[in-house]
Amino acid sequence: MKIGIVGFGNLSIMQYLFKYTALLDREQADYDVIYWNRLGIEEQAAFGGRTIPYNVPVDTFQAFHKKIFAFLQYARFVRKTIRKNRYEKLIVLTTPTATVLWDLLLGKYRGKYIYDYRDITKEQSFAPFARLVKKLIAGSQVTMMSSQGFAEVLKLPATDKIMIAHNTHRATEGTYAVRLSRQEPLRIGYWGLVRQVEFNRQLCDRFGNDPRFTLVYHGTGDYEKLAAYCREKGYRNISFTGRFALEDVPGFVEQTDILHCMYENNVRQQPAVPVKLYDALEFRLPLLISTGSHLEQVMEGVTGSLALDLSREDMADAVYEWYRSLWAEAVETAYGAMEASVREDDRRFDKAVTEFCR
Secondary structure (H helix, E strand, O other): OEEEEEOOOOOOOOOOHHHHHHHHHHOOOEEEEEEEOOOOOOOOOOOOOEEEEEOOOOOOOOOHHHHHHHHHHHHHHHHHHHHHHOOOEEEEEOHHHHHHOHHHHHOOOOOOEEEEEOOOOOOOOOHHHHHHHHHHHHHOOEEEEOOHHHHHHOOOOOOOOEEEOOOOOOOOOOOOOOOOOOOOOEEEEEEOOEOOHHHHHHHHHHHOOOOOEEEEEEOOEOHHHHHHHHHHHOOOOEEEEEOOOHHHHHHHHHOOOEEEOOOOOOOOOOOOOOOHHHHHHHHOOOEEEEOOOHHHHHOOOOOOEEEEOOOOOOHHHHHHHHHHHOOHHHHHHHHHHHHHHHHHHHHHHHHHHHHHHO
């Protein structure tokens, strides 16, 4: 049986892809990975399947209407590739990919595809789009969601057809221990795309030039705008390092006491579970999250996380007092229990994908 995996970005960005390729390689499946090389870079595939790249670079950060033509051209490329290679089953990564292939999925491939649902897009603002998404979920063999919050937004009933696919491809191995610093300044770290500039400006205002803290942003995106703001404000304890590779993260961990995982609760972000949750679990890092987010529900009662609202004028004081009150043993117990739950979900994911391959 030949399987086609269809992605919407570069291999290095689609880390969730590797949850599937690891299982397909274990099953010695015959599969291709079709993806859009948006960055125009060379990438080495760390899996056994063949890669079929669409090598047309596009600025990922420009407005959607400015890249719609490139998007439609990529969709045309994918359709042509699917027809040519005659895949028996498909694994479709993300909603933009699924929606442009809706007729194929609900026709020839009905009941023969996995729909990997990653983010809210137009579901809450455009009712016909929401209906199409629900049809794609109903037509799948199984739909994987990285957050239960998405099912709640879509008002989906509980069903075996919908499963949690945690937004990480590596199970933690317990190699890191909780390390609580008794030194100052406390080091707050962020890694990933730097977005939501106005939100992060407010956060920087809370910690800027507070001698108890340093704040470091690792990553691209809109970091230059945020860096310019911090220079303008004269914040000497906030710094930016730019682009990084995944293998750099353990080095960041060594320089981090608290992981910044706070986001503005907009339509897309509020129901999501960010990847940095899994970094916190793996590296045993205390975690800052936003009040009102789905992540706050996920972390309710978990020692080691603190939910905050940027409107709190005493935010820095709250973080300092919270961190100083933590006990390593309590954080380890809470994170270990949560990790066990993630692994149980991963076992269900593994079983479903393995059955799909067979």
